[in-house]
Amino acid sequence: MGVDFDSDLGKLQRLMAESIAGTTRRNAILSELQIQSGDTIIDVGCGAGHLLTHLAKAVGSNGTIYGLDPSKAQVDQANLRCAEFENIKLIERNADNSQLQSDCCHSATSTQALEYIPDVDPALDEITRILKPGGAFVNVSILWDHFKFYGAEEKLNEKIHDSFKAHCSHQMLPMDLPGKLDRRGFKNVKDKSLAFVITRRDGNSPARYTEDVMANFALTQGISAEEISDWKRQLEQAEQEGRFGFTSFPVMTSAYLG
DSSP: OOOOTTTHHHHHHHHHHHSHHHHHHHHHHHHHHOOOTTOEEEEETOTTOHHHHHHHHHHOTTSEEEEEOSOHHHHHHHHHHTTTOTTEEEEOSOTTOOOOOTTOEEEEEEESOGGGOSSOHHHHHHHHHHEEEEEEEEEEEEOGGGOEEESSOHHHHHHHHHHHGGGOSOTTHHHHHHHHHHHTTEEEEEEEEOOEEESSOOTTOHHHHHHHHHHHHHHHTTOOHHHHHHHHHHHHHHHHTTOOEEEEOEEEEEEEEO
16 A cells, blocks of 8 residues: 555654654755755655755755655645745656756755655666766665564554555665665765664654554554554553653665766
8 A cells, every 4th residue: 555645644754854853864964965056956755845945055046956746735835835945946746757857966865755656766767867977866765674663562563563564665775775776877875874762752752743643554454443542552651651662763875976
């Protein structure tokens, strides 16, 4: 089953982008890209545009930022967020068909988008096509096998997590990406862990949003409402008793087009 970006996961990605996890991710990407004034940069799967405004400031008025996303709801959100920036251009298209000119971008980035594309190779071909020689590509994707809540009864916890595997097409994309980039002529492929651990939640906690999204998704996969309610109650009790945990393992992959 695919993901409906116009509902739960779209909201989750916006909330996650506004959390400390999102801030950490953006800072890592901006640092890795080594942006110059006047650059042209594309954000593939730009979502609500949280990164676009930072990129737009970095390239200045002589630069151009493209935000590409297939979801009208996400592009609408990005339009609102980016309204004051004349150097941001939004494209509502799939990642394999930007319709931009070849060799037009100094760099490209993508955050938690490529793992949701069933056949990711055409998207990588398109990114390669629009990048200038020597252009940088920076991708952040999650190692979903290492994404987990702790504190609920083990059998029930595994059942909920197993059902969530259907929410994306590539559980471990960062493991496949170096080879895919190498075959497309990218050099100096590097990986950096952006993993984080949460043991206490507040109102702006990525764990809180994610728990709700996983619970709602589990319902669509045939898990009973009673089991989901039990799981959430057990996590809450675990937190009260100081034995709750949530781990996520995003990986930033960077490379330069040979």
